[in-house]
Amino acid sequence: MKSSPIGLLVAVALGIFPAQSWAQAKAGKVTVAGKAAATKDSEGVIDADASGSATAGGDAAGEAAPAAGDTPADGGEETGDTPAGSGLDDICKIDPAACPNLDMDKEAARPLKEQIFAVQQAYALRVRRFELQAGWSQSLNDQFVGHPAPNLALNYYITNVLAIGVNGQYYAPFNLDKDFNAQVRRAARVAVPLTEYQWGAALNFTYVPAYGKFAGFGDFIFHYDAYVVGGVGAMSVRPIAVIDPDNRNFEYQTKLAFNAGIGLRIFFNKWFAAVLEVRDYVFNDKLESLTASKIPGPGPNGAGNPNTWYGETSLTNNVQAQLGAAIFIPFSFDYRLPK
């Protein structure tokens, strides 16, 4: 009877210590070496938690493990049953030239230059991932001709905040000459030069300065980021003949186009997001001439001569609002920094 409380206590103690703890005692050796190596990254960021305590989370241990064999331990708390330094002794026996000769006191006194980011593990890392975007855009600033278009974009994130990529739109079948134009022509006898677009393509840089998270209805949390994008490319455009449609038949011409915009990306998981973007494509548009030649035929000043069809050039803004989806590839990634 008296021994039963002791047995219960032992059972409770066994229950309190999860199985992971026992595994971590062995992994602790790895954690010391591995973390010391893994936390010195290419950006010179040194993790403050390099001591490799036995309570390190599974993720951190997992990240450190592959690097364990490469780098000798240079400090930290040794845990486990194996005597400290036995791994180093083995290395020294095999290859004396590779035997590390470190003054541990000096190394310990060296300033660490610690840097901890406010958010160590952003929800979705973008670095070294491709982003494939597909969506539908609608013009925001042309009250005369609608320019809806399907969009595709491919970006590659060189860093977590900077990407290089390409995008394109296909407008040709979707240009919409609005009834309003005909009404104005009829009511005021004034024609507005109209332009339709065929396609657009651009090389872009994307910078992601802002990210955050939202709690929806106080119940679930989703993450988002905001980006700015800019680039250079081309647009294929032509006037819609409204002044002299009997004689004028315009061909598409490719124009140099610059673009700049902002976007919002809402992540549904770590590789799939909704994208809302507003971007201005600026190009020099050659408008239809407001006067029609009264000389018939394709002569030098004839109505059939394409040189007489064009009027003034105008810097045109094509502001597009895009709604779409983004897929990040590869689908998964490893965090470099601990939580």
Next chain:
Amino acid sequence: MTTTKQKTTKRLVSVLAAALALFAFTERAEAQQILLTGPLAGAPAVRKLRQHRKARFEVAPAVSFTLLDEYQRTIFAGARLNYHFTDWLALGAWGAFGAAHIPTHLSDQIQEVNAARRATPGTSRDEELTAGNLGPDFKKQLASMDWVVAPQLTAVPFRGKLALFQSIYLDTDLYFFGGAAFVGLNERKNCENCTNSFEMASRVAIAPTFGLGFSFYINKWSAIGFEYRGMPFAWNTGGFDTAGGGKDKKFPDNKITNDDRQFNFNQVLTVSWNVYLPFQYKVSE
């Protein structure tokens, strides 16, 4: 005997009630048992949430800009007033007046052409054909939104935070609103023989209004707001006779009537500075 029967009945009722209770709550109880196994079981998505809106008044001076205008842009100056019953629900109104009306490039072109025609009267067929549509000063016949009052209900389903350049951190929320807009319009007066009649008249258009907005809280009592609003209604923006005759009334009838009012999805972008009263917010558990 009677006492024994009563006791038996009581026991039977108790057993039945217990059985019913067990059947009624079995699934729920099982689900709860699973939830209770985690350390965050039953915990809210956000603890210690700064409730910037709950039980506070919002006074937001605002500047608004119309989008995709055909003949004339309007810049509104006004304010939004809200009382937030909870952190996610508010009742209030947006009110503004048309502080500036800016003609578009199209209006400038029409004005220019019209002025040239009128400079040489009687020589242009176009002048004759547009006599009922273009007055001596085209810009004076353009319809304008002079004021707007829009009582509205606001819901704030999304609340979050934003990190900017890893150094600036802001609370933010995304809200949706809807209500009715009373819009004071000044547009060309209806007329039968309109060749020399270009008088203007005021009326109030009632339209649905809805939209969404972001708030970025810069301190405990104020925020910067960006809002998009739609106010669809029909009005005669250019003062033209475009409909009322022919098949389906889609052709001009040489009169200015209600048929000449064209449906427009009027859009407004607003920038505001939101001030919350009292100055101190509440914090959730």
